[in-house]
């Protein structure tokens with residue numbers, strides 16, 4: 001866009017500076033003709049008006065500016081090359097408020113866009129979710145009490161999340177799901193079950209964030225039963241990660257309810273995760289925990305395409321202070337966790353040195369479990385640790401300091417990522433956030449849905465557009481009606497026809 005503008009300006013000014021008056025007026029006309037096509041418009045929205053209406057009339061290159069006020073809206077946008085920008089006046093922000101009734105603040109697909117300057121609160125499912133969107137920036141957002149996820153890009157390539165504040169989220173405040181090339185910078189996340197979660201994603205930089213008072217601060221997980229099979233090449237650098245001992249308030253039985261409180265950084269089945277230059281303080285169970293997929297509650301049904309061990313992970317220079325110590329309120333968080341684990345019928349996780357973790361395991365700076373190859377610690381003697389006997393010693397040259405960003409060529413973000421057919425793509429971008437093939441994550445596993453619905457595509461479509469409460473101990477599924485019949489039918493077909501051979505049926 002800006003390239004086109006510059007080029008236009010250059011050619012027009014060249015013509016304008018010629019002496020011939022005919023050429024001059026022609027140039028002016030030509031200029032106006034082109035500018036109406038190429039120059040972007042700014043659409044303003046003031047309190048009392050509808051933001052969605054402005055979004056619906058967006059054209060390539062446009063900006064929607066939203067002035068302070070409270071907007072009780074769910075925004076859905078499927079366009080390319082636009083900016084959705086709040087205007088902050090005298091410290092007053094535009095507020096998207098779902099008043100505890102609406103599911104999502106913003107859902108975006110499409111590509112090449114920027115969303116900034118909104119305070120988003122009181123939604124039931126997500127603050128901002130993007131589905132298969134590439135070349136996107138989400139920044140300067142306050143996301144508060146928005147249900148399961150705060151800021152949630154899925155299936156995107158070239159994604160930036162920066163300078164946001166998220167709190168009070170029952171799963172992950174910032175959740176990077178199945179994305180490639182991601183920077184998560186300078187965000188503040190607190191009071192959530194998980195601060196920042198990177199799941200089945202590759203090339204991710206998590207830098208300069210302040211992460212505190214969550215049950216777990218920053219985690220990188222490779223989960224079974226999802227279309228993308230690994231979490232790899234992640235840098236977790238220069239973050240402040242402290243006091244992550246919050247009571248785990250995830251829906252009991254949801255996958256994250258199994259995450260023990262007191263974790264600063266957690267890596268499960270992750271490969272090439274480098275942890276460097278962080279300040280990691282007062283996380284009562286593990287400053288850093290690295291383990292394999294046996295930590296999952298339902299590890300008896302593994303995904304043959306997910307390599308379950310943590311390999312080639314590096315713990316370089318970090319500052320560790322007072323991890324592994326429990327104060328009385330940490331003990332209460334822990335007791336609450338243990339009681340819930342017992343009542344949910346999940347097994348208590350294996351301990352690093354074999355056997356069960358036990359009711360009150362000791363905590364350390366570094367807690368490792370599982371097999372895993374070529375992991376290392378740079379200065380093993382300076383930290384308290386358990387389970388790291390197979391770890392080597394990292395080299396000073398392992399430093400990541402030369403890598404400034406993970407964002408790659410914009411061409412990669414233009415085309416929708418790996419999912420080729422619509423059903424597969426919708427499943428990856430939308431349903432897989434809550435449904436895995438074999439595991440209960442937020443919703444029931446696809447296997448269970450297949451058994452119940454057999455070949456009833458219409459049944460799945462109508463449930464997904466108007467869900468009802470079916471199961472005890474599950475949240476109510478948010479309506480997916482906004483996807484429209486074509487996408488819903490495609491995805492219903494897709495999930496009902498996945499082969500029943502473990503997670504292998506979920507195409508790569």
Ligand code: HEC
Pocket residue numbers: 125148426427430431432433434435442443444449452460463464468469470471472474475476477478480491492495
């Ligand atoms: C935000 C999380 C979430 C997302 C996203 C989600 N689901 Fe669900 N889904 C749930 C939960 C939770 C339940 C269980 C609800 C209950 O039993 O009350 C569920 C249940 C279901 C069921 C079983 C209904 C029954 O009769 O037992 C189907 C079918 C289903 N979802 C389909 C879908 C499809 C298709 C998509 C994607 C278009 C999708 N879901 C996206 C959370 C989600």
